[in-house]
Amino acid sequence: xxxxxxxxxxxxxxxxxxxxxxxxxxxxxxxxxxxxxxxxxxxxxxxxxxxxxxxxxxxxxxxxxxxxxxxxxxxxxxxxxxxxxxxxxxxxxxxxxxxxxxxxxxxxxxxxxxxxxxxxxxxxxxxxxxxxxxxxxxxxxxxxxxxxxxxxxxxxxxxxxxxxxxxxxxxxxxxxxxxxxxxxxxxxxxxxxxxxxxxxxxxxxxxxxxxxxxxxxxxxxxxxxxxxxxxxxxxxxxxxxxxxxxx
Numbered sequence: 001x002x003x004x005x006x007x008x009x010x011x012x013x014x015x016x017x018x019x020x021x022x023x024x025x026x027x028x029x030x031x032x033x034x035x036x037x038x039x040x041x042x043x044x045x046x047x048x049x050x051x052x053x054x055x056x057x058x059x060x061x062x063x064x065x066x067x068x069x070x071x072x073x074x075x076x077x078x079x080x081x082x083x084x085x086x087x088x089x090x091x092x093x094x095x096x097x098x099x100x101x102x103x104x105x106x107x108x109x110x111x112x113x114x115x116x117x118x119x120x121x122x123x124x125x126x127x128x129x130x131x132x133x134x135x136x137x138x139x140x141x142x143x144x145x146x147x148x149x150x151x152x153x154x155x156x157x158x159x160x161x162x163x164x165x166x167x168x169x170x171x172x173x174x175x176x177x178x179x180x181x182x183x184x185x186x187x188x189x190x191x192x193x194x195x196x197x198x199x200x201x202x203x204x205x206x207x208x209x210x211x212x213x214x215x216x217x218x219x220x221x222x223x224x225x226x227x228x229x230x231x232x233x234x235x236x237x238x239x240x241x242x243x244x245x246x247x
Contacts, residue, residue, distance in 0.1 A: 009095025010119055011042040012173070014111070015088030017081050018047055021102040022055040029063050029070060032100065032108040039112040046091060047102075048073045048084040080228075081170075082194070083186035089176070098173040099191070106171040110209055114173045117205035123178045124204040126164050126192065127171035133208030134166070150229065157197045157236050162204050167193045171209065174201065185235065188228030197236050 014032060018025055029045055036043045047060045051074055064070040073091060075084065089097040096118050100106045110127050117125035128134050130151070154167045169192050178200040185194055195201065 009176075011044070011094040012036070012096045012098055012115060013089060013092035013094035014043060014045050014098045014100060015085050016045065016047045016100055016102050017084035017088070018049045018052060018056050018060075018102045019079075020052045020054045020056060022052070022059055024104050025056055025102050026059045026063065028100070028102055028104055028108065029060070032111060033067070033070070035109050035111055039115070041112065041115055044069045044071065044092060044094065046071050046073060046088040048075065048088040050075050050079050050084060051077075080187045081189040082184065082191040085191055086184060086186060089179075095176050096173055097176050097179065099170065101170050105211055107209055110171075110207055113207045114171075114205075117207065118173050118175060122203050122205040123175050123201040124162070124164075124195070124199075125173045126166060126169050126204060126206045127209040128164065128166035128169060128206035129209060129211050130165040131206040131208050134210065153233060154193055154196075157193075157233075157240060159197070159202075162196055162201050164192070164196055164204060165206060167196055174199070185232050188232055189225050190229050190232055194232060194236070198239075 014036075016025065016028065025047065029047070032045060033043075047056075047070070049056055049060070049072065057072060057074060060070065060072040064072055071091075073088060075087065085099045088099075096115070098111075098114070100108065100111075106127055114125040114127060150168060151166070158164065158167065168190055170189070172192055172195075174195060179195060182198055184191060184198065196204075
């Protein structure tokens with residue numbers, strides 16, 4: 001395990017990717033900002049919006065006007081959760097990079113525990129539904145089965161010492177030094193899996209979370225999400241097996 005990161009690198013860049021999240025984003029920013037301030041964690045909140053057609057941008061801009069630690073990036077003509085996260089991280093120099101979904105299904109009160117895991121020496125800290133104490137809420141049998149099957153497919157890809165129980169999670173923090181210079185797949189929703197397989201992460205901590213229910217707006221889960229995941233899996237397995245050019 002690494003030594004704790006130096007003081008100058010303890011700032012957190014928390015990215016919130018959005019697409020039509022006007023009903024959630026203001027609440028999430030306020031909650032995240034409050035919990036980070038209470039724990040005296042240096043931070044910036046970067047909302048990366050894929051050109052929403054609702055008032056998502058206006059809500060963020062109103063909050064940013066009174067707090068320079070809140071920023072909005074609007075992407076034109078581009079879609080993809082992973083790409084939005086990467087663009088947000090690249091816009092910052094903070095030593096710790098994080099992401100949380102905009103739909104309030106991830107509990108922002110867990111952020112200090114994830115942060116503490118990083119500054120205490122872990123390369124990666126994951127808000128995990130599948131570690132002891134975590135939960136996935138009121139999912140039906142089909143969704144539970146598909147999630148379990150998708151996770152099992154990832155197990156051979158992950159490195160010893162950095163195998164996560166919830167490699168599909170969208171709530172995590174990672175040391176910048178572990179991901180710099182790596183060309184992660186920008187399409188799709190499963191950046192964490194790419195990070196686990198291709199980054200320089202050597203140690204991780206999993207903090208249990210209970211997956212909440214979306215409180216407003218519509219879920220982005222659809223056939224395209226599943227297709228992008230299969231493409232990512234195929235690329236990672238091809239890389240592992242040395243098939244074709246390195247990806």
